[in-house]
Amino acid sequence: xxxxxxxxxxxxxxxxxxxxxxDALLRAAEKCFGEKGFHASSVSDITDEAGMxxxxxxxxxxxxxxxxxxxxxxxxxxxxxHLRRSDNDDRLVRERHGLADFLAFARARPRMFRILQxxxxxxxxxxxxYFESIAASYARQLKAAQAGKQIADANPDIQAWCLIAIxxxxxxxxxxxxxxxxxxxxxxxxxxxxxxxxxxPNGRAHVQGQSGAGRMPLVSTSQARQRRV
Amino acid sequence: xxxxxxxxxxxxxxxxxxxxxxDALLRAAEKCFGEKGFHASSVSDITDEAGMxxxxxxxxxxxxxxxxxxxxxxxxxxxxxHLRRSDNDDRLVRERHGLADFLAFARARPRMFRILQxxxxxxxxxxxxYFESIAASYARQLKAAQAGKQIADANPDIQAWCLIAIxxxxxxxxxxxxxxxxxxxxxxxxxxxxxxxxxxPNGRAHVQGQSGAGRMPLVSTSQARQRRV
Numbered sequence: 101x102x103x104x105x106x107x108x109x110x111x112x113x114x115x116x117x118x119x120x121x122x123d124a125l126l127r128a129a130e131k132c133f134g135e136k137g138f139h140a141s142s143v144s145d146i147t148d149e150a151g152m153x154x155x156x157x158x159x160x161x162x163x164x165x166x167x168x169x170x171x172x173x174x175x176x177x178x179x180x181x182h183l184r185r186s187d188n189d190d191r192l193v194r195e196r197h198g199l200a201d202f203l204a205f206a207r208a209r210p211r212m213f214r215i216l217q218x219x220x221x222x223x224x225x226x227x228x229x230y231f232e233s234i235a236a237s238y239a240r241q242l243k244a245a246q247a248g249k250q251i252a253d254a255n256p257d258i259q260a261w262c263l264i265a266i267x268x269x270x271x272x273x274x275x276x277x278x279x280x281x282x283x284x285x286x287x288x289x290x291x292x293x294x295x296x297x298x299x300x301p302n303g304r305a306h307v308q309g310q311s312g313a314g315r316m317p318l319v320s321t322s323q324a325r326q327r328r329v
Numbered sequence: 330x331x332x333x334x335x336x337x338x339x340x341x342x343x344x345x346x347x348x349x350x351x352d353a354l355l356r357a358a359e360k361c362f363g364e365k366g367f368h369a370s371s372v373s374d375i376t377d378e379a380g381m382x383x384x385x386x387x388x389x390x391x392x393x394x395x396x397x398x399x400x401x402x403x404x405x406x407x408x409x410x411h412l413r414r415s416d417n418d419d420r421l422v423r424e425r426h427g428l429a430d431f432l433a434f435a436r437a438r439p440r441m442f443r444i445l446q447x448x449x450x451x452x453x454x455x456x457x458x459y460f461e462s463i464a465a466s467y468a469r470q471l472k473a474a475q476a477g478k479q480i481a482d483a484n485p486d487i488q489a490w491c492l493i494a495i496x497x498x499x500x501x502x503x504x505x506x507x508x509x510x511x512x513x514x515x516x517x518x519x520x521x522x523x524x525x526x527x528x529x530p531n532g533r534a535h536v537q538g539q540s541g542a543g544r545m546p547l548v549s550t551s552q553a554r555q556r557r558v
Contacts, residue, residue: 192528192529213449214453217447217450218447218449218450220443220446221443231498242528251529252522252530255515258515258516258519258520259519259523259528261495261498262520262523264498265495265497265499266491268494268498269460269494269497269498270487270490270494273460276457278457286484290488291487291491294481294483294488294527295491296527296528298523298527299421299424299471299480299524299525300421300525300526300527301481301482
């Protein structure tokens with residue numbers, strides 16, 4: 101059959117067709133969970149949405165909770181693929197690109213936030229695993245950037261959580277229908293400037309006549325100043 | 330009776346006893362929602378928890394959704410009272426104190442996060458109203474600090490969202506049982522340094538021999554460097 105059983109007895113698809121079926125179930129589940137929520141969505145809602153018989157579901161997933169976890173994993177996989185495009189050598193430039201890419205991703209699929217937020221309620225471990233996993237690889241990159249003197253030398257795990265917090269919160273806010281028309285360029289510029297230099301008024305004011313790319317604001321102060329969203 | 334009816338016909342308590350009863354219902358609801366979630370908690374669970382007859386509930390609240398909103402409002406009120414203690418003249422010092430106070434508040438009542446996260450699912454407007462309301466007053470304070478040249482001149486609304494993101498995410502993480510034993514001092518120092526100076530390696534390295542309190546890191550670089558949580 102080209103497929104193997106998992107410990108729980110479900111099919112781990114190996115064939116293209118099996119993968120396509122599993123993927124179609126994940127898409128349908130993401131739509132149901134994202135629109136109606138975990139509790140209001142049943143397995144038969146998911147198979148109806150996917151246009152499949154309910155029996156097919158149980159070939160791939162044990163229950164609704166298992167496909168919910170798989171949907172969250174899928175969001176993370178796709179997010180990582182999307183963010184891999186940000187590949188500048190300079191970490192501060194990468195942060196800016198990464199934030200812009202994340203906000204574009206978030207606005208293209210605002211349902212992800214409802215699913216993530218609900219995961220905290222369904223089982224906090226799903227929520228924390230998602231963010232801890234992202235934070236762990238983020239922290240490795242920050243540690244490398246510290247070694248290269250591109251960013252400040254501090255606990256990279258906490259730096260990573262601060263950065264994830266900012267992109268996630270701004271992603272939630274600017275994918276909300278009331279903010280669909282916001283000027284995302286201004287959001288990215290302001291937040292990227294905050295990420296690079298914090299709230300401190302210095303470091304920017306003294307840019308002229310000082311060397312060091314890290315001191316350069318990613319947008320000029322006059323640009324960032326009080327721009328409206 | 331010393332009480333007036335709201336538009337919905339509920340009692341707006343004016344007497345001490347009425348306020349105490351409403352408050353007891355809010356406490357009971359916070360416990361139920363925080364432990365079992367919105368969907369699994371019924372009005373009778375709440376009145377059982379409060380040791381009251383179910384009829385009493387309907388004197389004060391229209392339904393479960395109304396008391397859920399009131400619980401979120403109550404969290405905000407108590408958070409504001411708690412944070413009002415941070416009252417230093419310097420904005421960067423206040424940010425540091427505010428973060429430390431918020432993390433203490435969060436760790437003392439970790440249920441708040443489950444309730445807030447679930448509010449996004451129950452009705453996103455509850456979630457966004459909570460954060461937009463906090464952000465609006467935060468932004469006013471930041472604007473005043475900008476006018477006083479204490480912090481960088483940029484869109485204060487976006488600065489406020491970045492700051493709220495950091496405290497909320499760190500609050501969620503460090504009130505989780507797996508992180509109860511983390512060294513919160515290191516978390517506060519690292520995050521406060523990020524808030525003041527961002528990721529940029531400069532502004533800290535050049536501290537010596539330069540004037541300007543805003544340039545001073547809130548913890549020395551050697552302190553912040555790679556400290557373990």
